Amino acid sequence: MAEKAQIGVTGLAVMGRNLARNLARHGHVVAVHNRTPHRTRELVEEYGHEGTFLPAQSAEEFVASLERPRRIVIMVQAGPATDAVIDELTPLLNPGDLIVDGGNAHFADTRRREEALRKRWLHFVGAGISGGEEGALHGPAIMPGGAPEAYESLGPLLEGIAAQVDGEPCCTHVGPDGAGHFVKMVHNGIEYADMQLIAEAYDLLRRADGLAPAEIGAVFRGWNDGRLGSYLIEITAEVLGHVDAATGEPFVDVVQDRAGQKGTGRWTVQSALDLGVPVTGIAEAVFARSLSGDAELRAAAAGLPGPLGTGRRASGSLVADVEQALYASKIVAYAQGFHQMQAASAEYGWKIDPGAMARIWRGGCIIRARFLDRIRAAYAGAPELPSLLVDDYFLEAVRGAQESWRRVVATAAELGIPVPGFASALAYYDGLRAPRLPAALIQAQRDFFGAHTYRRVDRDGSFHVAWGGDR
Numbered sequence: 001m002a003e004k005a006q007i008g009v010t011g012l013a014v015m016g017r018n019l020a021r022n023l024a025r026h027g028h029v030v031a032v033h034n035r036t037p038h039r040t041r042e043l044v045e046e047y048g049h050e051g052t053f054l055p056a057q058s059a060e061e062f063v064a065s066l067e068r069p070r071r072i073v074i075m076v077q078a079g080p081a082t083d084a085v086i087d088e089l090t091p092l093l094n095p096g097d098l099i100v101d102g103g104n105a106h107f108a109d110t111r112r113r114e115e116a117l118r119k120r121w122l123h124f125v126g127a128g129i130s131g132g133e134e135g136a137l138h139g140p141a142i143m144p145g146g147a148p149e150a151y152e153s154l155g156p157l158l159e160g161i162a163a164q165v166d167g168e169p170c171c172t173h174v175g176p177d178g179a180g181h182f183v184k185m186v187h188n189g190i191e192y193a194d195m196q197l198i199a200e201a202y203d204l205l206r207r208a209d210g211l212a213p214a215e216i217g218a219v220f221r222g223w224n225d226g227r228l229g230s231y232l233i234e235i236t237a238e239v240l241g242h243v244d245a246a247t248g249e250p251f252v253d254v255v256q257d258r259a260g261q262k263g264t265g266r267w268t269v270q271s272a273l274d275l276g277v278p279v280t281g282i283a284e285a286v287f288a289r290s291l292s293g294d295a296e297l298r299a300a301a302a303g304l305p306g307p308l309g310t311g312r313r314a315s316g317s318l319v320a321d322v323e324q325a326l327y328a329s330k331i332v333a334y335a336q337g338f339h340q341m342q343a344a345s346a347e348y349g350w351k352i353d354p355g356a357m358a359r360i361w362r363g364g365c366i367i368r369a370r371f372l373d374r375i376r377a378a379y380a381g382a383p384e385l386p387s388l389l390v391d392d393y394f395l396e397a398v399r400g401a402q403e404s405w406r407r408v409v410a411t412a413a414e415l416g417i418p419v420p421g422f423a424s425a426l427a428y429y430d431g432l433r434a435p436r437l438p439a440a441l442i443q444a445q446r447d448f449f450g451a452h453t454y455r456r457v458d459r460d461g462s463f464h465v466a467w468g469g470d471r
């Protein structure tokens with residue numbers, strides 16, 4: 001009898017090819033398939049020596065080459081392509097077989113697909129995979145959702161190819177149906193916030209402190225050895241030290257200042273609006289990218305009055321203050337993202353373990369960072385923690401940072417340097433801790449114009465004032 005594969009990968013563009021290679025390098029026999037067969041051929045020709053691949057020309061051949069229950073990973077574009085592949089495969093499968101979608105699907109699509117396949121006795125696992133092409137090859141962070149039985153069959157395989165930190169895999173069962181893709185979406189949203197905050201720190205050091213990109217790169221390299229240590233800080237240091245070969249200018253100066261986006265940040269904010277969870281850090285990051293990309297509007301507004309930074313500040317360097325502001329704002333962004341995961345978990349009955357998410361994000365993925373160990377510890381001690389900000393460690397960190405944080409936001413405002421991430425994080429923090437919010441006035445206004453009623457601080461019940469008599 002011909003050898004059968006333990007797992008199959010269909011969709012052999014960059015991510016799919018590297019994931020298939022990662023599986024093969026770990027000793028698994030991997031069936032490989034792609035809509036257009038040249039990618040399959042190229043994979044086997046170039047990387048066949050890395051392990052055992054069973055190339056298939058057709059979906060039928062692909063499915064027939066897999067041991068049962070079959071495990072198939074789909075790595076194609078999110079959206080209609082994913083549905084097309086699922087529709088092609090499902091008639092060929094048997095009850096108990098398992099399809100994994102390793103793309104960046106919207107969690108609502110994953111919920112729909114999981115339900116449809118469950119009715120056909122098939123397992124559908126929406127798995128978030130983070131780490132880009134390098135991660136897919138050398139060990140990504142993997143966030144699989146779906147039924148627990150599906151994870152029993154799939155878990156050991158995925159945990160084996162995931163990044164490992166302190167002997168623990170960066171992969172765990174996240175929760176039922178769309179939970180895995182939801183968590184991946186929030187991961188990306190946090191990534192947007194993280195990148196925005198880092199960009200603001202750079203902008204301040206450049207425009208308020210007068211430091212050159214390479215000098216700021218050196219500052220970031222120093223920060224990377226401390227509590228801010230993370231992949232994004234590390235690559236930022238490298239980018240800022242990079243010189244454009246063609247012009248000899250700092251590389252960052254030859255790049256157009258318009259940030260692109262593929263949509264997962266926007267999805268995170270859309271979901272947060274539905275859940276009623278303020279994720280201001282992520283939202284500001286998405287909007288900052290949109291603002292940067294609106295060239296026409298920016299050109300029209302370019303003459304608006306106001307300061308544009310000062311060059312070198314007279315009163316000493318901002319570096320230490322900006323480090324504090326960055327750390328505090330980062331804590332807020334993560335607190336908001338974790339709040340969103342907890343709210344979605346309650347809404348959809350997912351039972352997501354927030355500490356486990358911090359654990360699996362410590363390696364492989366783009367937001368891997370030293371301080372995720374702190375988040376993990378916070379939830380280990382108190383799984384129902386209402387906010388990371390009330391955990392002892394983070395509370396103390398923000399207490400220590402806040403004077404600097406306020407100074408940085410005030411300085412930025414005075415100098416006309418936009419810091420939507422730092423400023424909104426501070427506003428969120430101050431909003432949370434305020435003994436009394438002006439929401440009382442808003443309720444009164446609502447009662448005035450719409451008879452929406454109000455609640456009193458001293459009595460139960462709903463009340464209404466007959467504003468203006470019988471106007």
Ligand code: ATR
Pocket residue numbers: 010011012013014015016034035036039075076077078080081082084085
């Ligand atoms: P990556 O980001 O990894 O480069 P992607 O753009 O997300 O990849 O997905 C591209 C993959 O989706 C390719 O394998 C593509 O197949 P082709 O090589 O034949 O173009 C696959 N793909 C896209 N639409 C598809 C469809 N309708 N059916 C099957 N596969 C499809």
